[in-house]
Amino acid sequence: QVQLQESGPGLVKPSQTLSLTCTVSGGSISSAFYYWSWIRQPAGRGLEWIGRIYIGGGTNYNPSLKSRVTISVDTSKNHFSLRLSSVSAADTAVYFCAGTLAQGIIDFWGQGTQVTVSS
Amino acid sequence: EIVMTQSPATLSVSPGERATLSCRASQSVSINLAWYQQKPGQAPRLLIYHTSTRATGIPARFSGSGSGTEFTLTISSLQSEDSAVYYCQQYNNWPPWTFGQGTKVEIK
Numbered sequence: 001q002v003q004l005q006e007s008g009p010g011l012v013k014p015s016q017t018l019s020l021t022c023t024v025s026g027g028s029i030s031s032a033f034y035y036w037s038w039i040r041q042p043a044g045r046g047l048e049w050i051g052r053i054y055i056g057g058g059t060n061y062n063p064s065l066k067s068r069v070t071i072s073v074d075t076s077k078n079h080f081s082l083r084l085s086s087v088s089a090a091d092t093a094v095y096f097c098a099g100t101l102a103q104g105i106i107d108f109w110g111q112g113t114q115v116t117v118s119s
Numbered sequence: 120e121i122v123m124t125q126s127p128a129t130l131s132v133s134p135g136e137r138a139t140l141s142c143r144a145s146q147s148v149s150i151n152l153a154w155y156q157q158k159p160g161q162a163p164r165l166l167i168y169h170t171s172t173r174a175t176g177i178p179a180r181f182s183g184s185g186s187g188t189e190f191t192l193t194i195s196s197l198q199s200e201d202s203a204v205y206y207c208q209q210y211n212n213w214p215p216w217t218f219g220q221g222t223k224v225e226i227k
Contacts, residue, residue, distance in 0.1 A: 047163070047206060047218040062215040063120075096162055104210025105153050109162035 002027035004097050004110035012091075012117050018084040022097030022110055029078045030055050034107070035100045038071060038082045040093040041112070048093075052100060053080055087117045121145050121212050125205075125219035133227040138194040140222045142207035147187045151211035154183055154192045157221075158203045166205075167192065194224070202226050 008020035022036070029036065038050040051061035053071045061069045065084070073080040084091060094112040101107055122145040132138045142152070150170040155163035165174040167183040170190060180195045194201055207219040 046220040047208075049215045049217070060214060064215075103151065104208075104213065104216045105168045106155070106163070106165060106208070109164075112162055 002099060002108060004099065004108065006095060006097050006110045006113040008113060008115070010114055010116060012087055012115060013119050014088055014117055015086055018082070018087050018091060018115055018117070020082045020095055020097075020113065020115070021079050022081070023077075023079040024099075025078070029073060029080065030075050033101065035102060036071075036073065036080045037098045037100045037106070039096045039098055039106070039109075040091075041096070042090075042093040050082065050084075050095075054102075089117050091115070092117045120215065121148060121209050121217050123207055123209055123217050123219035125207060125222045127222060128220075129223045129225060131225045131227045132194075132197045134199060135196050136227075138197050138201070138224055140192040140194075140205055140224070142185075142190040142192070142219050144188045144190075144209055146212075148209040148211035150186050151209060152183075152185070152190050153208045153210065154181075155206045155208065156201075156203045157206065163206060197224070197226065199226055 003025045005023045012018045035052040035054045037052040051071050053059045068085045070083040096112045097110040098106045099108045124143045126141045152170050154167040157163040171183045182193045204221045204223045206221050210216045
């Protein structure tokens with residue numbers, strides 16, 4: 001059974017870059033079945049899709065975040081990463097990594113990690 | 120961007136009763152709609168995809184219906200463990216795939 005685990009700093013200063021990693025265990029990140037996604041959830045609010053990456057197929061980003069987001073993958077470490085630049089308090093949220101089928105169905109999720117943007 | 124609107128915001132239902140949750144899309148998403156369940160402090164879990172197909176291990180009391188812009192999630196006989204927030208998500212139009220704001224189901 002594939003499991004995902006997010007890791008990274010829980011506190012980021014305004015205007016800096018948020019960096020998170022999602023480690024895939026119990027399966028290969030090179031699987032042809034999955035896109036690897038990042039999704040976030042501000043406290044008490046709904047879910048927002050940040051973007052996705054497909055091994056060998058590139059990336060897609062939410063237009064509202066596209067200018068600040070980079071998602072990358074390291075197949076040798078079986079993990080993928082999120083970088084969000086120029087953060088503000090509005091980027092404070094729980095960040096989830098997820099395995100998604102090509103159509104957009106989110107098959108499994110990491111537990112999520114809280115990131116707070118504050119000086 | 121397709122806007123997903125869920126109603127009601129909160130639903131209070133007695134154990135054993137039926138719970139009906141609604142999700143409306145701002146434009147047609149065909150049947151490309153999923154439902155997720157999220158309990159406090161946990162990640163969401165896939166319940167239903169393609170409007171009406173239950174994910175692996177999901178009890179038969181959960182069912183979905185609809186097409187186009189109007190969708191429903193029904194819990195036929197509410198159990199205590201069903202207390203959670205339920206989100207709908209469209210995956211017909213990218214970018215981006217979008218979620219509703221959620222319906223909180225409480226046990227009366």
